[in-house]
Amino acid sequence: xxxxxxxxxxxxxxxxxxxxxxxxxxxxxxxxxxxxxxxxxxxxxxxxxxxxxxxxxxxxxxxxxxxxxxxxxxxxxxxxxxxxxxxxxxxxxxxxxxxxxxxxxxxxxxxxxxxxxxxxxxxxxxxxxxxxxxxxxxxxxxxxxxxxxxxxxxxxxxxxxxxxxxxxxxxxxxxxxxxxxxxxxxxxxxxxxxxxxxxxxxxxxxxxxxxxxxxxxxxxxxxxxxxxxxxxxxxxxxxxxxxxxxxxxxxxxxxxxxxxxxxxxxxxxxxxxxxxxxxxxxxxxxxxxxxxxxxxxxxxxxxxxxxxx
Amino acid sequence: xxxxxxxxxxxxxxxxxxxxxxxxxxxxxxxxxxxxxxxxxxxxxxxxxxxxxxxxxxxxxxxxxxxxxxxxxxxxxxxxxxxxxxxxxxxxxxxxxxxxxxxxxxxxxxxxxxxxxxxxxxxxxxxxxxxxxxxxxxxxxxxxxxxxxxxxxxxxxxxxxxxxxxxxxxxxxxxxxxxxxxxxxxxxxxxxxxxxxxxxxxxxxxxxxxxxxxxxxxxxxxxxxxxxxxxxxxxxxxxxxxxxxxxxxxxxxxxxxxxxxxxxxxxxxxxxxxxxxxxxxxxxxxxxxxxxxxxxxxxxxxxxxxxxxxxxxxxxxxxxxxxxxxxxxxxxxxxxxxxxxxxxxxxxxxxxxxxxxxxxxxxxxxxxxxxxxxxxxxxxxxxxx
Amino acid sequence: xxxxxxxxxxxxxxxxxxxxxxxxxxxxxxxxxxxxxxxxxxxxxxxxxxxxxxxxxxxxxxxxxxxxxxxxxxxxxxxxxxxxxxxxxxxxxxxxxxxxxxxxxxxxxxxxxxxxxxxxxxxxxxxxxxxxxxxxxxxxxxxxxxxxxxxxxxxxxxxxxxxxxxxxxxxxxxxxxxxxxxxxxxxxxxxxxxxxxxxxxxxxxxxxxxxxxxxxxxxxxxxxxxxxxxxxxxxxxxxxxxxxxxxxxxxxxxxx
Numbered sequence: 001x002x003x004x005x006x007x008x009x010x011x012x013x014x015x016x017x018x019x020x021x022x023x024x025x026x027x028x029x030x031x032x033x034x035x036x037x038x039x040x041x042x043x044x045x046x047x048x049x050x051x052x053x054x055x056x057x058x059x060x061x062x063x064x065x066x067x068x069x070x071x072x073x074x075x076x077x078x079x080x081x082x083x084x085x086x087x088x089x090x091x092x093x094x095x096x097x098x099x100x101x102x103x104x105x106x107x108x109x110x111x112x113x114x115x116x117x118x119x120x121x122x123x124x125x126x127x128x129x130x131x132x133x134x135x136x137x138x139x140x141x142x143x144x145x146x147x148x149x150x151x152x153x154x155x156x157x158x159x160x161x162x163x164x165x166x167x168x169x170x171x172x173x174x175x176x177x178x179x180x181x182x183x184x185x186x187x188x189x190x191x192x193x194x195x196x197x198x199x200x201x202x203x204x205x206x207x208x209x210x211x212x213x214x215x216x217x218x219x220x221x222x223x224x225x226x227x228x229x230x231x232x233x234x235x236x237x238x239x240x241x242x243x244x245x246x247x248x249x250x251x252x253x254x255x256x257x258x259x260x261x262x263x264x265x266x267x268x269x270x271x272x273x274x275x276x277x278x279x280x281x282x283x284x285x286x287x288x289x290x291x292x293x294x295x296x297x298x299x300x301x302x303x304x305x306x307x308x309x
Numbered sequence: 310x311x312x313x314x315x316x317x318x319x320x321x322x323x324x325x326x327x328x329x330x331x332x333x334x335x336x337x338x339x340x341x342x343x344x345x346x347x348x349x350x351x352x353x354x355x356x357x358x359x360x361x362x363x364x365x366x367x368x369x370x371x372x373x374x375x376x377x378x379x380x381x382x383x384x385x386x387x388x389x390x391x392x393x394x395x396x397x398x399x400x401x402x403x404x405x406x407x408x409x410x411x412x413x414x415x416x417x418x419x420x421x422x423x424x425x426x427x428x429x430x431x432x433x434x435x436x437x438x439x440x441x442x443x444x445x446x447x448x449x450x451x452x453x454x455x456x457x458x459x460x461x462x463x464x465x466x467x468x469x470x471x472x473x474x475x476x477x478x479x480x481x482x483x484x485x486x487x488x489x490x491x492x493x494x495x496x497x498x499x500x501x502x503x504x505x506x507x508x509x510x511x512x513x514x515x516x517x518x519x520x521x522x523x524x525x526x527x528x529x530x531x532x533x534x535x536x537x538x539x540x541x542x543x544x545x546x547x548x549x550x551x552x553x554x555x556x557x558x559x560x561x562x563x564x565x566x567x568x569x570x571x572x573x574x575x576x577x578x579x580x581x582x583x584x585x586x587x588x589x590x591x592x593x594x595x596x597x598x599x600x601x602x603x604x605x606x607x608x609x610x611x612x613x614x615x616x617x618x619x620x621x622x623x624x625x626x627x628x629x630x631x632x633x634x635x636x637x638x639x640x641x642x643x644x645x646x647x648x649x650x651x652x653x654x655x656x657x658x659x660x661x662x663x664x665x666x667x668x669x670x671x672x673x674x675x676x677x678x679x680x681x682x683x684x685x686x687x688x689x690x691x692x693x694x
Numbered sequence: 695x696x697x698x699x700x701x702x703x704x705x706x707x708x709x710x711x712x713x714x715x716x717x718x719x720x721x722x723x724x725x726x727x728x729x730x731x732x733x734x735x736x737x738x739x740x741x742x743x744x745x746x747x748x749x750x751x752x753x754x755x756x757x758x759x760x761x762x763x764x765x766x767x768x769x770x771x772x773x774x775x776x777x778x779x780x781x782x783x784x785x786x787x788x789x790x791x792x793x794x795x796x797x798x799x800x801x802x803x804x805x806x807x808x809x810x811x812x813x814x815x816x817x818x819x820x821x822x823x824x825x826x827x828x829x830x831x832x833x834x835x836x837x838x839x840x841x842x843x844x845x846x847x848x849x850x851x852x853x854x855x856x857x858x859x860x861x862x863x864x865x866x867x868x869x870x871x872x873x874x875x876x877x878x879x880x881x882x883x884x885x886x887x888x889x890x891x892x893x894x895x896x897x898x899x900x901x902x903x904x905x906x907x908x909x910x911x912x913x914x915x916x917x918x919x920x921x922x923x924x925x926x927x928x929x930x931x932x933x934x935x936x937x938x939x940x941x942x943x944x945x946x947x948x949x950x
Contacts, residue, residue, distance in 0.1 A: 026393060035392075038499075055501040060388040065644030067651065090655050096317030097651055103318070127655045145648070156631055158504050166776050170810025177805055178798040180816055181838045183667050189659035208659045228641050230501040246816040254662055272658055286655055620708050 029076040030108045035059055039077035039232070043223065046234035051196025053147050053164070053231040061227065068101055070225025071124045071143035074232065075105065078139065078223075079122060084112045086120035091128035091269065091286035098126070115289050127190075129211040131268045131290040134220035136237055142205040144226040147233065149193035149203045169201050172244065180249055189254070195242045196235055204241075210253045210269045215241040258283040263294035332377045346370040355569075355598025356380055360639065361387030362498065362517045363394075364568055364597050381519075385640050396499075401552045401562065405572050405595075406471050408547040412599075415472045416541040417576060423469040428546065429599075472543035473574045476589065482576065483588040504631055511614050511634060512607075516595060518637030520603045526627040527609035535613045535625035539575040539592060546571045546599050571596050573604035577612045580619050590619065696758060698723050698864055698896045704743050704753035707920075714739045714920040717753070721864065724894040728907035728928070730943065731917035738868065740917070741900045745785055745866045746775055760863075780810050784857030788869040790849035793856075794841045800827065800852055801837040807860045826855040831885060847878035851885065858889070867899045871906055883909050904943060908932060916940045 027033065042056035061069045079085065085105055089098035093115040101124065102113050114120050117132040126143045134140060146152075150160050153171050163169065172193060179187040186192075192209035196202050204215055205224060215222065215235060222235040235241060245251040259266045261282045268290055270283040285291035333340065347354055347370035357369040361384045369387060376382035412428025415421040427433075476482040485508070494509035502514065515523065530537040548567040554560045573594040581587035592612030594604035616628040626632045636642065697720035707713035714736030721727055721744075729737045742748040744755065746767065755767040757778070767775065779785075787793035795803050804823040805813070813819055820837065827834040830851040832844075841849055850870060857865060870886070871879040887910055890897055901907060907914055907928060914931040916924040916939070924937045935941045 030393070032393060032395065055503070057499050057501045059392040060385070060640060061392070062389040064385065064647065065641045066646075066648030067644060069644075090652050094317060095652055096321060099317040100321060103321075126651075127653075145645070157635070158631060162772075162776075166773055168776065168780070168810055170780070170806045173809035174795060174798055174802045174806050177809065177816065177819060178802045181799050181801055181820070184670055185666075187663060187667070189663040190656045206653075206656050208655055210659070228645055247814045248817050254659065269655070271654060272661075 026108060028081075028109055029079050029105070030062070031059065031073065031076045036077040039073055042232045043074070043077070043234065046223070046232050047221070047236050049200070050236055050239050051194075051200030051202040051233055053200075053202075053226075053233045055230055056232050058227040058230045063101070063104065065228035066145060067097060068124070068126060068143040069227030070229075070232070071126070071141050071227075072101060072104070072225075073227055074141045074223050074225040075122060075124050076108075078141070079105065079109055079111060081109070081111060083121045084114050084119050086114050086117065086123045086289075087125075088123070088128060088130070088287075088289075089126040091130075091271075092288040094288065116293070117289055127206050127208075128269070128286060129207055129214045131265075131285070131287045132293075134218060136219040138220040140218075140220050140222045142207075142222065142224045144203060144205045144224045144231075145228075146191075147203050147224065147226040147229050147231040149191070149201055164200060167199065172201060176244055176246065180246070185249065185252075186245070192251075193244050195244065196233075197239050198242070200233075201244075202233055202235075208254075208269060209243065209251075212241075212243045212251070213253065217241075256283060260285045260291060260294075263291045263298070265291065265294055332375070341374060343367060343370045343374055346373050352599060353378075353380060355571075355596070355600045356520060356603070357383045357387055358597040359600055359603060360384045360517055360519065361391065363387050363391040366598075381639050381643050385643065388640050392498075398553055399496075400565075401554060403549050403551065403568070403570070405545070405549055405570070406474065407468055408545060408549045408570075408572075409567075410469055410545055410547040412547070413469060413543065413545040414541070415543045418472065418475075421472060421543075422475065430601075469545075471545075471574070473576075473591065476542065476576065480586075481589055482591060483580075483585045485591075502634060504634070505617075506630055506634060508611075508615065508618075511630060512593060512595075512611060514634045514637055515607045515610055515614075518607070518610075519639035519642070520600075520606065522637055522639070522642075523606040523610050524602060526613075526633065527606035529625065530609055530613045530627045535616065535627040536578075537575075537592075537609055537612055538578040539609055539612065540577075541605065542574045542576040542591070544571070544573045544601060544605065546601070569598050571598070571600045571604040573601070573608045575605070575608040575612060582620060590615065697721060697756075698758050699744060700756045701740075701744060702754050702756075704740065704750050704755065706739055706743055706748055706750050708739075712736070712739075712920070714743070714917070717743075717922055719744070719915065719922070721896045721898055722913075723863065723896050724890075725912045726890055726897045726899065726910050727913045727915065728911035729898070729900045729915045729917055730902065730904055730907050732902060732943075735917040736920035737900045737902075737917045739920075741866060741868055741898065744898065745783065746779060747785075780807055781860050782863045784860075784862040784865040786850070786853050786857055786865065786867040786870050788872055790841065790846070790853050793853040794849060796841055799838045799840060800832070800844070803841065803852060803856045804859050806856065811860065822859065826859055827852075829858075829889075830855045845878070847874050847882055850874065850882055854886070854889070858893070861893075863895055865895055865897045867897065869901055869903075870899065871901070871903065879906075886910060904932070916943065 029036070031039075039056060042054045046052065046054045058069060058073060061072055063069060063072060075085070085102065087093065087098045087102040087105075089095040092098065105111065106113060117123065117130045117134070120138065122139050122141060123130065124141045124143065129140065148160055150163055150172055153175060154160050154163070163171070176186050179185065188209065190208045191203055191206040192212055194202055194204055194212065194215060202224075204212060217238050217240065218235070219237050221237055224233045226232070243251040256270050258270060260268060260270060262284055265285055268285045268287060271286045273282045273284055274280070275282050347366050350370070350373065353373055354366050354369045357372055357380055358364050358366065361369060361372070363369070368390065369383070372383035372386040373380065376386060410426055412430065413423070413426045415425065473482065494507070494513070497510060497513045497517070502510065506514070529535065546569070548569050550564045551566055551568055552562050552564050554562045575592040577590045577592055579587055579589050590612065592608035592610075592615075594607030594611065596603040596607065610627060610633060613625075613627040614630050614633060616623055617630070621628070623629060699721040701717055701719045704717040704719070705713070705715045707715065712734065717740055719740070729740060731737045739748065743750050750768075756764050757767050758764050765774075785793070795806065801820055801823040804826050805819040808819055808822065824834040824837055827837060832848055832851055832855070836844070841852060844852060871882055874882065883906065890910070899906065899910060911928045914926060914928045915922050916931065916937065918939050924931060924935065924940045931940065932944055935944050
């Protein structure tokens, strides 16, 4: 089992004859070693200052900006031949973008991939945190479109840099105040901003706020990559993460009245499916691996209804 | 699986095959060769090289072919390839004054020293569709003209002084000189953009910037959104040598080849400051290949972005470095705009849930005809830290 | 009397001509100071220098803190300068559009500074906002309304409330009554006079309107071409102007 720090051993420059050079024209994991080092330096800084957005020189990747280039670059800088990679999008391993990113790394590294959370050493994700609790020897890599929660309120990066530098977060709290005044509660359901380690305001990426509690004191190293915006930040293992709220309006998550129609899970994030033209709906786990593993361990007679064709 | 868009592996493979088929088009027609694109679509090649930030006509032509003529996609292909290339060093600044000029015009001096060279330009073509090009095969034969020699394409003498230098000699324009202790220019391909950005950094960004974006913003400055009052001091197109100094050879300077570039220098409204006597200001544009629209637009935008340093009032987006530099790159812009095609099921679903909750609140409020109390719904679960 | 804010030799020029030069100025607790002058006289530049929105080409700026220490603001850290600006100082803009958050309610506007300073209780913030709306004579039932639903004079009062909520010691105002109807102006001036006498804070008002100065100011500075050409107690300057330019200014306005 690999500890999150052991990627150091893959830093040694591979020679052209090493097996890590796949695909003839490209270095192991696509990025050249200099670029990987640049990203690792940014990562070290990010881990040292939890929640602080470290600028880094994102490269053009062969996937478009906005499609996970930040996460892909982090994965490329971290992955070694003995890693096991899992890629999810919207919680599922088999959505088109997850499939595409996973196949990119299969092609560029030949490392093993998996859909099982417990087998993975690196998990790259878009918009979800797995339901299965993570361990200290795992790294969760988030794809981040807009790393700065204040950018919705203040488009100027220079001004936002000042806000972060001086911990001047009045503006984002104004947004919370206004939501409560107008709607009775905070009108942010995903990408719900957090304070990391009592200091920096950060975006958890567009995960549903249902997942926010999992950020807090998580044993795994959580890394965030925003390629287009050229920022890397981190939540180190066992770090406090507080979702913004007021004393008299504490942060809450959305519950469901339903359970998963496939595995019966009462506590996972459910996707609402419209199953026919009459608008009938069904609720199913968004985390496909979690759902499949639950179903696999259930005796046949307690299984819930089977998947629809 | 229960959702069609999941289980994408097969779908992606099928989509790739279909795309390849559509790129090829009707297979009864001869396939377009990369060298044909390079020779006959030279302006498209120039744009892809400029914004792809890599001078390689063959690869640019390949990218255009692979992208089925979508130039922004071709630029993306070239950029993604470029990032994997090792970097051997930096050339000496180009000596554009020593350009082998194929075209050179000045809009401010009729009798510009060295002369005006019209060269090849669409400017004075009458924009009438030329139906003779509809005929396949058989090159158009141009009638000979008296005293003409099409092959004498490089018209310039050995060195053609730049108009800018002439103005400077007469003390009409402020030379921008880097202070002796100025750091080396940032390489934007290797370092993130930091604001405020120095002019060399801004120019790098603009050189890679989308031609359409720069064109629109430059146009806006002419129409009053960030007043510019430019004259084209000089526009020149031709080839220049690239020289590198090689450490291993005791710093010997070696000519490693030629680049075709288009350079534009605009002369803009005069200005004075405590450090500078009253003189004209300038804008600068440079692009690979024959790219006049890009070079002029870049020069106008460059000048607009100098507004703050010159103490001018910032009134328009074209004068705002943060606005311009962060939105000029079409690889970034195209990616992020089109990422909206990716699934957002989870985000949308929680938005729907939120809307339903607020609708229910509003409904309850209507029913009781009271203002809703700002409280969370009872069944919501409070999370303890 | 010990000055709260003192400028010495403040100079900032634009394009080699506009701006202000060699300004010495003292602002005292509980005193309203007006800078008058026509447009282009350098009064706004001076205001921006004093309120740390501009850095001077030359000169120094000293601030006396609560505990009596005198700090050189030119040498103060950005953290200290920002803390001052969001707690002990306020800035009321000429155009309320520039001084208000346009897309959030009156309550949120008033609460912003408190939240920036760490206030975490929605109910308490809202109560404070309502309280301040009363103090500036706004209908507190409109605490959830957006600024654009308020009239110009009400927006100005909202801006004042939003600045006073942290109990500042110094308030800067840039032409606060410009663009308002005469009757609305009068009401706003009346409110300002009441608040200043109640709160005992130092206020610096920049205006081209001598009428505003006459009504509010204890002390008057007349600027022309980037220099202070005349200064003194308001009555003294208005009743017995020494400079020909000041005489012209005083005689060219009707009494409010």
